[in-house]
Amino acid sequence: MKQFLEEISEYVKKAFEDAGYDGALGRVTVSNRPDLCEYQCNGAMAGAKQYHKAPLMIAQDVAAKLSDSDVFEKVEAVAPGFLNLDLSNEFISDYVVRMSNDDHFGIERPIPSVMIVDYGGPNVAKPLHVGHLRSAVIGESIKRILRYMGNEVYGDIHMGDWGLQMGLVIYELSLRQPGLPYFDDGFDGDYPEEAPFTVSNLEEIYPAASGKSKQDPDYKAKAMEATLKLQEGHRGYRALWNKIMDVSIADMKRNYDRLDVSFDLWNGESTVQELIPGMVKDMKDGGFAYESEGALVVDVKEETDTKEMPPCMIIKSDGASLYNTTDLATIKDRMAKYNPSKIVYLTDKRQDLYFEQVFRCARKTGLAPDECELIHISFGTVNGKDGSPYKTRSGGVPRLSDLIDEIEDSMLAKIRENAAGKDETVSDDEALDRARKVGLAAIKYGDLSNQASKDYIFDVDRFTSFEGDTGPYILYTCVRINSILRKASEQGIDTGKAQILPPVNASHKALMQAISSFGAEITSAYREYAPHRICGYIYALSNAFNSFYHENHILTEEDEAVRGSFIGLLKLTGSILKTCTDMLGFEIPERM
């Protein structure tokens, strides 16, 4: 199905042509004066120069051609040359009926292809903190949007599991527990089943080690040595590394589960180690990589560059590989295993230059063929109310789990208050379940409703409010719709037979109009990797629905056909909202 505005524009374009003008002038937009009309076309203004004619005359010529069209109920040419348009009731309801008869509400989906979304990016042995929220939330949503459009999409967590932080933890452990078999080079038995630490130990060990290495160059050198030994395959270190991975991954899973974020691939920097030597050799043989001050680099500068573009370093002067190296090898690995048409990466803005270098290097060296698009979506910072990066009360970097707790606690209080207000008794389990679902919507919508590249303020009070542009408000609307539909079936109304008919009043028509932009908004969200477009759409849709709800008596409507039509529209609104909240990554509770 064509997008709604495109479909209307077709008629106006034809009228321009019939009146002897260029059809391209007939593009229709939503009115910026909703008090005067629903839609408008400014083509006559643009055509005035081309045709040496007053714009009003052109507009009048076109209006005459549209005067007996079934599409518009009102067509007015007004000074200085605008066309003001109102749709006919039949046209809008026909469009909405066609949407409701299609599996994807009439959206046009592209030829499907394989895509990879690289998001999450936690670092092993370090706790997940506020900085990991956005990658997880935005990445999960983008993955779901790409899937909704029919693609085969793999979400890859791409853990930081091979760098200095591993060497730091290993070296610190060797000082604390020197008797462990992992540090005994002569040991050739089986290493113990159980890890010699818990996740809380790790969370204390890593920052302690990192602190020491910053003050003590000798300590740092030892940690780097341990990193290199690990990478070179030291038996005990590898075994210990496996334990660190197990404990860390279990903790990551707990965090991501709470966010309803899940990955298809649990790969990391370590996954591609074996590919590095061959890749480096190819880069050298191909004449791309050369030695510079002991390191191996690839130039990625282009003539048109206006900013500085340092070469992409492949191997450090001490022979170690680095973050770049694993990212490049990962591209090679993904091409070989999945041959994706796109790889989308999510990190914060500070990695913009980094990804530019990596992408250029991958293109230049042929790791990424032209058919594979490499896309970096970078996001801004989560700030506190004071406008600087979000901190705990004591000034530390908040853990991701603390952030989720904070929202859930606040939500739980509101859910209890709400239930008390309605004299509803809610069990503790039930209240907690609602608080989790609504809390998740509060966090995710709070994040996703902002354009990703912008910073935003983590405002618990605003995010958890049941009113305004918030997740809970959207869910409240969904819950309301579901509850009306439940009541309808309790009253024996056959909702399966509901037939959408032309609107009977303004709020009814406005709801249909809000519904009709699904195709345009979701397509933009898809093309621009922009979940905030979906938030904007469902917020407008929820507002239109709630006005309709307040101005009409849905179940007590006496005219059975009209009541059926109301119910049909309710069902459509409900399933569109469900589809959109799925794409954003949160669930609708039964009650709240």
Ligand code: ARG
């Ligand atoms: N672990 C990285 C970090 O904490 C993020 C990984 C992003 N993905 C990638 N392919 N580089 O900064």
